[in-house]
Amino acid sequence: MRKTNDLTFLFLAFLYLIPILFSDNAILSLSSLLLAIINISILRKINLKILILMIAFLLVPIVSVFITVLLYTKGANTTPVIASFCGLKIYQAAFDNAIFLAARAFSLSVVSFVFLLVIKSDALVFSLMQNLKLPVAIGYSLMATFNAFFYMRDEFIRIRIAYKMRFQKKIFPLKLLIPILVSASRYAHFAGLTLESKGLHKEKTYTEVHKWRYSDWLILLANLIQIIVLIILFGNKYSIGFTLG
Amino acid sequence: MNNLYKLKDFQFTYPYGNSSINWAGSYEINSGDIMLIGGESGAGKSTLLHALKGFIPETIFGKMSGTVLFKGKDLCHLSSVQRAKIGYLFQNPASQMIHKTVRQELAFGMENLNIKPQVIRQKIAEFSEQFEIEELLDRNIAELSGGEKQKTALLAILLMDPDILLFDEPTAFLDPSSAKHFVGLFHKIAKDKTIITVEHNLDYLKEHINRSIFIKKNGEISEQSVSNIIWEPSFEKIKKITPGKKVLEIKNLSFGYKQPLLKDINLDLREGEIVSIIGDNGAGKTTLLKLIGGIIKKYSGQIKYENNEIRQIHYKKYYQDLTMLMQNPENHFIFNEVIQEVNHQTDILQLINLHGYQKRNPFTLSEGEKRRLSLAILWSLERKIFLLDEPTFGQDAKNKENLINLICQMRQQGKSFLIISHDLPFIKAISDRTLMLKNGYLENVSGVLNA
Structure with missing residues (x-):
């Protein structure tokens, strides 16, 4: 199997961040994350132990985001009450927004971290110097x-x-x-x-060659198509998302 | 013989320190010279190497006068590739590693010389076999021991096939057998090269050196006859004493990172006793000190201090009695002045040959002086047990002798020492017992060493 260029993973990271950043519902964010993890794990081994540890650490801030939005969404009291505890009412809009923002924060963090886990820093720098003429x-x-x-x-x-x-x-x-x-x-x-x-200069040779290949274009293209399909399927379709301005 | 370097009235002073180098008159270094630069610690030996590499005054700033010409040209006018043909080994190998793996580090210099990748790969395979470092090639540099980094740095320079080799203590971190093997191979491969080296472990070089210069403490430089060099200093063996009660006891200690490193180690240390540990690079000597120092806590077996397992002792109590010398002396410095570091105990500075340095910033001292200051810091703490990792690094024979006398005096007061060193003459002189760490096991080699 041909080695995927580390630069491809860098571009993929940006590609997967786009639907999450611009998503308007939790399903799109979480499905983008899932798709990213599936595609990355096909290309490179993910250290699951570290990933699970990172997710465990993330849970506290994500739950905090969820509770904060749940309690402080402006104008949510005009929407139906879906539950109440000890006199505290949970409104539909506040719940939707809390789920959406927590999912978005979670997806953004985990996607970034997964790419950090699989990108080899030295290989990426070599690739940048060899393919993008980084000085x-x-x-x-x-x-x-x-x-x-x-x-x-x-x-x-x-x-x-x-x-x-x-x-x-x-x-x-x-x-x-x-x-x-x-x-x-x-x-x-x-x-x-x-x-x-050691006489560093730009005309040097490289023992470790990190060529950008057609397969890298294909990987990018395949992922782009999948992301577009995902946006078509889940973008702006579900009520879990920003329902208030 | 071709004239390579010509120095004329070369003077250099660092902007932040008092140290300077002062070479009155004209001096020439010819191709094929294998030259030793000797001198007291802090005299400016490394500074002279910097000048010969062309770092001064462009990259290392200071006040410079006079000229240093290389093949009749100012070094500043050479291209980067031409300058790369002057190989330079820094004193601290860890600070000259740019890459992640040993293989990448070895290839880097050759890549800059525009050598084809397949030739580079072939040369790395060939040289790593000769220098017996094949198993290091794909290791992460951050995980290597000091000696393994030194080997990598040395080989990386040799692979560039430089015309001139400038070495700043090339064997300082190498175990004796590696040092002998490396120096021998180096001189075989680089037999027509010009080599200029600063070295305190002269024993390895005696067959090779054909010229020598000596730098005095005041910066004056003079030619020294090779026949006058004391190649292997011998120190008087310290007098035996009857050691006191057992202070440290290690029973069946085993430890490993990814693979077992230390296996079933048994060792004890008594009051007033000096025990030395020798062994190959990467054998686990520093790890053993870390375990005894309570830095690594996960191990199997027992480490007892005064009959209590050290994991059960509160660190405040343990460190009131025990301290450890780190390999990098700068790890011990936190104050702006030398005198503050030793808690204003001027007599300690006198003992360790650092008098007159009271007001100096510790970070501006030479490497050898830094090592002595870090030792002075430990002395000033007045602990009962001292764990010393390479205490003689960067020290000349006079300072080593001074150190032996000091440790000897301290052991009379009941202080105990566990020393790791590659410096065999020092070890022979100072140790009550010498142990060798080999393949994870510790064996007593006192008899063999003193035979």
Whole structure:
């Protein structure tokens, strides 16, 4: 099976965000999310463990969005009451809006996260440099920045341990930012020196070739068609959505 | 012999520190020279390498006068590809990694030289086999040990087939057998190259060096006869003492990340005892220190401090008695002045050869000075147990000797040390017991080492 270009996943991410961003009902948002997950999992393996963990973390803010909209939708009291608890009335419009906004927030977050999970940062940068002529200085700096996250994470852990051992405190002062900042700037400095030292220039060759192929066009096209079908099927058809201006 | 470098009245001073380099007169470095740059820690050895690479004054700012000519030209006028033919190994291998995997990192330099991908792949396969790092090729660089990163950085430079190799402590993170193997292969492959190296572990280089210069603390540089170099410093073995009660006890300790790394480790440390652990790069030495230091908590077996399992001891109590030296000395710094870091104990700075540095910002010290300051910070804490990870990194023989004497004095006060180091002369001199970590198991090698 041919390897799908990581740039394709970047374009797909934008493609799937469109129906969710402009949807007017929860069904369209959630079905776009489902379609995205199905299509991505056909192309690349998704780490389900991390995805489930992320969804679990998401539940709290999503439920908060749902409750907030349910309680504070303006003008909802002109629509029928669908339930009431302890004197609190739930109106049809408030419920519709709460479902819609919670579904939209959930779909946006999960779609973005799923793409983050499957896109390989280094492959994406290589692809951008090779296919979209991203300047090599920016491309390799980006790559160094991605690596810097891991480097800085490890540095921070070590600095924190050294501090904890020295002062026997778990609460870390702002002062601890100094070594972290120094470490970050030193990393940036050496990354720059390394790029210069190894003679980085735009006419270089690439051992890892990330070609944009016809299959990538086909994948984009197939997904676009599916999204259009989805919009035709579910767009503006169901009452779960913005019913109030 | 062709004249490669010509330095004339070269002077350089950093804007933020007091350190400077001062080379009066004219000096030439010829092609084929294999030169050692010696000198005290903080004298400016790395600065000189920066100048020879052409980083000064364009990329590393400071006050520069005089000239550094490369093949009769100013280094600033060379193209990026021409400059790439001067290979440079930085002191800290972790900071020169741009890519995610070892394979990508090895390919990068050759790609910049416009070498065809298939040739690059072939060269990587060939060299990685010779240097025995095939199993590292597809590993994530972030997961490598310090020594493995050092090997990757060294090989990445060699693969570029540079005309000149500038090395800043190339064997600092390598275990002795890897260091010997790497240096030997390097000189075989790069036999016609010019190599200029800053190194404290001179033992590996004695067969290869044909020129040497020495930089004094005041920045003055002079030629030194190779015959006068002390290649393998020997330190006087410290006097044995009768160790006190058992303070640390490790029983059947096993641990692994994705695969088992430490298996059935048994070790104890007594009051006033100095135990050293040696082993190959990636053997799990630092991980073992992290486990003992209570940093990694998930393990099987027991680690007991004064008969209590360390997971049951509150960290405040444990860290009142134990501390650990990190591999990167900067991890210990949080103040703006050296004197603040050691809690205003000037005598400690005197002991560790950092007197006169009280008002300096710790981050502006040389690597060797930073290492000594991080040790001084630990000394100032007055703990009972010290876990030291590569304490001699960047230290010359004089400072190593000083460190041995200091540790010796501290053990007389009942303090115990667990030391990880690749520095065999230092280990031989200081250790009551030396243990080797191999294939996950710990074995006593004191007898073999002292034989």
